[in-house]
Amino acid sequence: MPHESDPEPEVNISGGEAGGGAPATFDPATADTRAERIVDRLGARYWQKTYGGQDAFTCLVRTILSQNTSDVASQPAHDALLERYDGPDIDLAAALAAAERSTLAETISAAGLYNQKSGVIVDAAEWVLERWGSAAGFDAFVREGDPHEVRATLLEVSGVGPKTADCVLLFAGGRDGVFPVDTHVHRIYRRLGIAPPDADHEAVREVLERDVPAEKCGFGHTATIQFGRDFCTARRPACLEDPNACPMADICDQVGVYPETGEVVDPADAPEAAGD
Structure with a gap:
């Protein structure tokens, strides 16, 4: 009802x-x-x-976790991931790029498809570090870059589809028209x-x-x-x-x-x- x-x-x-x-x-x-x-x-x-205003890499991870599942299932996985890998003075992209995949998969198991999603998250973290050097650098790109370029760049990442890219543009970049x-x-x-x-x-x-x-x-x-x-x-x-x-x-x-x-x-x- x-x-x-x-x-x-x-x-x-x-x-x-x-x-x-x-x-x-x-x-x-x-x-x-x-x-x-x-x-x-x-x-x-x-x-x-x-x-707008969410951290771009955190938003990317959160959206990956939400794929093919509900917020009820993916939110505990997101909370557990941040508890294990994030914190003051920690670059989340660096922490996840160095994560042992089986441990990460266990951490996010509430989200479903956790083996697949852990691989996508680690690959995305490595990509962020290679392209921008840090989660902060990626955040600046999402907020300040041309939105079409940002979207096209996000879609280069395996496991990141249009909905995930658009959520990052909207909730992190604050872009109108998305x-x-x-x-x-x-x-x-x-x-x-x-x-x-x-x-x-x-x-x-x-x-x-x-x-x-x-x-x-x-x-x-x-x-x-x-x-x-x-x-x-x-x-x-x-x-x-x-x-x-x-x-x-x-x-x-x-x-x-x-x-x-x-x-x-x-x-x-x-x-x-x-x-x-």
Whole structure:
């Protein structure tokens, strides 16, 4: 059941410490696209924030840990990693580059796929040291470098995909116009009819970054995730129980959702998409 009063979790990849962003106010009356109206409505329900300021390498590690798992599972792994390898006057990149992989894997086991993720983290730490000499040098690159160059550079790292790169740009770099696409965002904006039913993650990102103003993309990402958890779940979206239960009911195309039969399919598999 949706919990409309639930706050953003105090510590998660969608926000970081104390929500990870500064409260901001935007005027929804100026929305020019349907995507922007949806983001405005989500922001009014959950939160409107600007993001940035997280340490870039810590954010990279945190996002790697979150891949293919939930914050509930990955947060303890992140906490355990920092407890073992981080501290005052310690360069986290140097500490992880020198980490014994089996020990690191055991440390982050709560996150799942821990053998794979430990390898990605050590490789990323070695890459940071080779390119920038320290986590601080990497942080400066993420904050001050050309965002397209930063994104392309991050995508060179094995195990770092578009969503991970975009989260680093958003939560560490504080870059406007970045709308990371995770499984919630990918599902929801195709289901709503904002992106084509067969759009991949990158195609959905391109639509959102085109149709949502740059300053709204950050909270659009985090609020959409919460909306996906509360209402627009993968298997039992709220509209199956009650057509009026979802706050987006009047603006959603329900692609792949059939309340009359209770069937839910991926938007790409919806019969309506067959002739597109």
